[in-house]
Amino acid sequence: MRRRWDRIWLVAKREFQDQFRDWRIIVPMFMLVSLFPFVADVTTRQAIGFMNRFGGELILNRVIPFVVLVIGFFPLSFTLIVALESFVGEKERGTIEPLLSSPLEDREMYLGKLLVGVITPLLFSYGSIILYLLLLARRAVEFPSAYMMTLILLLTFAHAVLMVSAAIVISVQATTIRAANLLASFVVVPVAFLLQGETMLIFWGNESVLIYAVLGLTVLSGLFIRLGLAHFKREYLLGREIDALDIKSIWRVFSRRVIGDANSIVEWYTVEIAAALRQLRRPLLVVIGIAAFTILASYLYVVVYVPTYVDVTPARVQELRIYIADNLGNLDVLDENIPAPWVFFTNVRATLAFLFAGLISFSTLGVTLFIVNMALIGGVLGGASLIHYSPLVVFASAILPHGAFELTAIFLATASVLKMGAELVTPQTDKSLGDVFLLALADWFRVFIGLVVPLLAIAAVIEVYVTPQIIKMAFPYL
Amino acid sequence: MIETNDLSKQYNNEFWAVDGVTLNVQPGQILALLGQNGAGKTTTVRMLTALLSPTRGWARVGGYDVTKHPQEVRSSVGVLTEQHGLYMRMSGEEYLEYFGKLYGLDPQNRKARGDYLMEYFGLAEAASRRSGEYSKGMKQKLALARALMHDPSVLLLDEPTSAMDPESAQLVRSEIARLRSSKRTIIICTHNLAEAEALSDQIAIIYRGKILLNGTLEELKRSVLGPIEYEARFAHDYDPGELDLPRGVALADRSATSLRFRVEAPQEANPKLLRALASRNAPLVSFHEVPKKLEHVYLKTMAEAQGVTYAA
Numbered sequence: 001m002r003r004r005w006d007r008i009w010l011v012a013k014r015e016f017q018d019q020f021r022d023w024r025i026i027v028p029m030f031m032l033v034s035l036f037p038f039v040a041d042v043t044t045r046q047a048i049g050f051m052n053r054f055g056g057e058l059i060l061n062r063v064i065p066f067v068v069l070v071i072g073f074f075p076l077s078f079t080l081i082v083a084l085e086s087f088v089g090e091k092e093r094g095t096i097e098p099l100l101s102s103p104l105e106d107r108e109m110y111l112g113k114l115l116v117g118v119i120t121p122l123l124f125s126y127g128s129i130i131l132y133l134l135l136l137a138r139r140a141v142e143f144p145s146a147y148m149m150t151l152i153l154l155l156t157f158a159h160a161v162l163m164v165s166a167a168i169v170i171s172v173q174a175t176t177i178r179a180a181n182l183l184a185s186f187v188v189v190p191v192a193f194l195l196q197g198e199t200m201l202i203f204w205g206n207e208s209v210l211i212y213a214v215l216g217l218t219v220l221s222g223l224f225i226r227l228g229l230a231h232f233k234r235e236y237l238l239g240r241e242i243d244a245l246d247i248k249s250i251w252r253v254f255s256r257r258v259i260g261d262a263n264s265i266v267e268w269y270t271v272e273i274a275a276a277l278r279q280l281r282r283p284l285l286v287v288i289g290i291a292a293f294t295i296l297a298s299y300l301y302v303v304v305y306v307p308t309y310v311d312v313t314p315a316r317v318q319e320l321r322i323y324i325a326d327n328l329g330n331l332d333v334l335d336e337n338i339p340a341p342w343v344f345f346t347n348v349r350a351t352l353a354f355l356f357a358g359l360i361s362f363s364t365l366g367v368t369l370f371i372v373n374m375a376l377i378g379g380v381l382g383g384a385s386l387i388h389y390s391p392l393v394v395f396a397s398a399i400l401p402h403g404a405f406e407l408t409a410i411f412l413a414t415a416s417v418l419k420m421g422a423e424l425v426t427p428q429t430d431k432s433l434g435d436v437f438l439l440a441l442a443d444w445f446r447v448f449i450g451l452v453v454p455l456l457a458i459a460a461v462i463e464v465y466v467t468p469q470i471i472k473m474a475f476p477y478l
Numbered sequence: 479m480i481e482t483n484d485l486s487k488q489y490n491n492e493f494w495a496v497d498g499v500t501l502n503v504q505p506g507q508i509l510a511l512l513g514q515n516g517a518g519k520t521t522t523v524r525m526l527t528a529l530l531s532p533t534r535g536w537a538r539v540g541g542y543d544v545t546k547h548p549q550e551v552r553s554s555v556g557v558l559t560e561q562h563g564l565y566m567r568m569s570g571e572e573y574l575e576y577f578g579k580l581y582g583l584d585p586q587n588r589k590a591r592g593d594y595l596m597e598y599f600g601l602a603e604a605a606s607r608r609s610g611e612y613s614k615g616m617k618q619k620l621a622l623a624r625a626l627m628h629d630p631s632v633l634l635l636d637e638p639t640s641a642m643d644p645e646s647a648q649l650v651r652s653e654i655a656r657l658r659s660s661k662r663t664i665i666i667c668t669h670n671l672a673e674a675e676a677l678s679d680q681i682a683i684i685y686r687g688k689i690l691l692n693g694t695l696e697e698l699k700r701s702v703l704g705p706i707e708y709e710a711r712f713a714h715d716y717d718p719g720e721l722d723l724p725r726g727v728a729l730a731d732r733s734a735t736s737l738r739f740r741v742e743a744p745q746e747a748n749p750k751l752l753r754a755l756a757s758r759n760a761p762l763v764s765f766h767e768v769p770k771k772l773e774h775v776y777l778k779t780m781a782e783a784q785g786v787t788y789a790a
Binding site: 007010014017018021022093094095096097098099100101102103104105234235238 | 524527529549552553555557559561562563564565567568576577579580581582621624
């Protein structure tokens with residue numbers, strides 16, 4: 001273990017020294033680190049002046065943590081270049097081959113690059129933050145709480161690890177520095193969005209939620225590191241020379257995977273879709289487990305905690321039951337208000353949202369959206385229980401008829417997204433990251449087009465035309 | 479030692495960069511791998527360094543299988559890549575120190591070995607200078623020193639003198655010649671035929687991933703260009719008429735003042751041939767072997783591989 005760490009540090013240290021001997025990195029960074037806090041200090045002074053004149057102390061309290069967050073982010077985005085060119089730069093300069101020919105293990109080389117990629121930006125970020133805080137200490141302003149400062153420093157750390165781990169994945173996969181730099185926007189833009197979200201949390205004073213942002217970013221960074229390690233192969237660093245997008249080849253691989261060896265639609269369903277379902281067995285079990293747990297947890301949360309927030313007196317229950325009866329009274333004309341095609345397209349859109357959210361987060365955000373949906377079901381059943389409807393009858397009459405199809409479709413779609421994320425972060429010796437991604441996407445599409453879409457179509461028809469009748473039968477007094 | 483059998487590498491399931499290469503290089507031997515750009519030399523070296531995994535076949539380097547024991551292979555091999563691959567902001571001594579650490583040398587050994595190699599390659603005075611300031615020849619020598627830092631039993635040198643000026647190339651060549659030792663196995667990839675001829679014990683010609691020829695220089699010359707030729711030069715125009723040539727000797731070419739003979743077994747046939755010429759009162763001035771260069775072997779082999787006629 002000690003020996004491995006020594007080698008990781010050896011790789012990191014060399015690169016670290018190299019950076020600090022390169023004036024093209026050092027000079028701009030020192031300028032940014034030393035000037036930006038002064039600019040931010042001037043801005044803060046203006047803000048203080050403005051607030052003192054026109055009021056708004058609350059905003060002032062939020063401005064300082066926000067500025068600290070931004071000051072920490074700027075050096076990160078600049079030093080990302082170092083991580084982006086960590087492997088591809090060595091490849092272009094021809095220094096990678098002696099390194100790859102050494103007895104260093106893949107993991108040691110990768111983690112060494114990651115380490116220096118994280119340390120450098122953090123040094124500059126924290127340096128910048130400290131300088132700003134020192135400047136701020138001269139003024140009579142209230143410092144952010146220790147908890148808030150810890151959260152912001154943790155967020156900066158999480159941003160650094162996330163950006164660098166993603167940049168190193170790009171660096172390994174890219175064939176030129178130019179290509180890597182062009183791909184940098186795929187790292188900077190999402191993190192900039194995250195920063196906006198975090199800013200909103202700071203301004204709303206939701207410190208308790210910020211810790212979840214830190215945890216979420218940590219999970220995502222861990223997955224990126226895992227992805228990078230899983231697909232780091234010496235061979236790919238030397239074997240590929242061009243970045244040409246071979247659409248024909250991509251289409252050939254994709255369609256071959258979707259269609260398989262089937263010669264007819266019947267054969268496709270009996271052979272290919274059956275095989276796809278077998279592949280989904282384990283992720284499906286995980287998804288069903290998550291669904292059961294979430295529905296139960298959400299149900300219990302509503303039943304136990306909602307009465308502490310909302311007054312659930314008999315009069316209030318009666319009021320709510322009347323309200324529901326009034327609103328569900330026109331079930332006969334449901335298809336006029338909510339047509340089946342609308343329901344179908346909404347559900348298709350939701351499953352596509354699971355996919356896109358999953359694609360940018362190794363399936364974690366896709367599964368999160370699924371959890372939110374399951375939590376809604378549990379919440380509705382809990383709510384029904386609170387106003388003295390049987391949750392089982394509500395489930396059997398209002399959810400199960402179309403849910404048998406819709407939930408199955410959503411479970412399958414989510415399991416496919418989960419499988420995709422798992423495959424991306426699993427080492428596969430004979431395939432490149434691009435191959436793995438393409439095949440995983442084809443597997444998802446096969447399940448989507450072969451099962452999810454037909455099931456959602458059936459579910460939409462049942463939801464609009466059958467479920468209302470069953471609800472009426474179950475609750476004749478509505 | 480290096481052994482390969484049917485060693486092959488396919489890219490993108492389409493293109494065979496190396497196709498069925500079988501080699502056997504014993505300790506103390508230098509093999510020159512000759513071929514055009516893109517012939518598969520570098521891919522072969524990369525497979526022998528366990529950087530690329532073979533699609534088919536196997537290779538054992540320094541006693542280790544490249545697929546099963548890649549770490550051990552990399553530990554026992556010194557590689558000089560086509561580009562020197564130096565870190566330009568590191569000094570020569572720092573660079574060797576760094577690679578010494580990567581190869582797990584202990585501090586004492588590292589220092590001693592680094593100093594020895596810097597001295598050996600005549601870089602001692604420039605040891606503390608950044609390698610970015612070195613001349614091309616010095617850079618290549620430092621790269622060679624890096625490859626030797628862990629005293630490997632196998633050396634793989636990919637285009638060691640490419641893009642170098644003649645003086646620097648000669649320097650590097652003489653260093654390689656000095657490295658020939660009883661225990662070291664060396665492969666040099668090059669398209670410099672003179673270099674191959676000067677340095678190697680064994681030569682393999684590779685074309686489109688396949689080995690076309692493999693053997694000692696003499697074996698290649700004989701198999702490609704035929705038996706050795708000897709030329710007799712005369713003081714003035716001379717017509718020997720019907721010469722009674724000994725067995726195993728054939729007249730290959732003639733001019734007014736010279737005759738060229740193709741001789742199967744020179745030790746036995748040449749004295750008889752000289753006696754035959756003397757008996758005809760030939761005004762003989764000189765009798766010598768016609769030099770045949772590796773260049774002819776190479777160009778003829780390539781021409782045949784490409785299906786064109788070779789004009790010497």
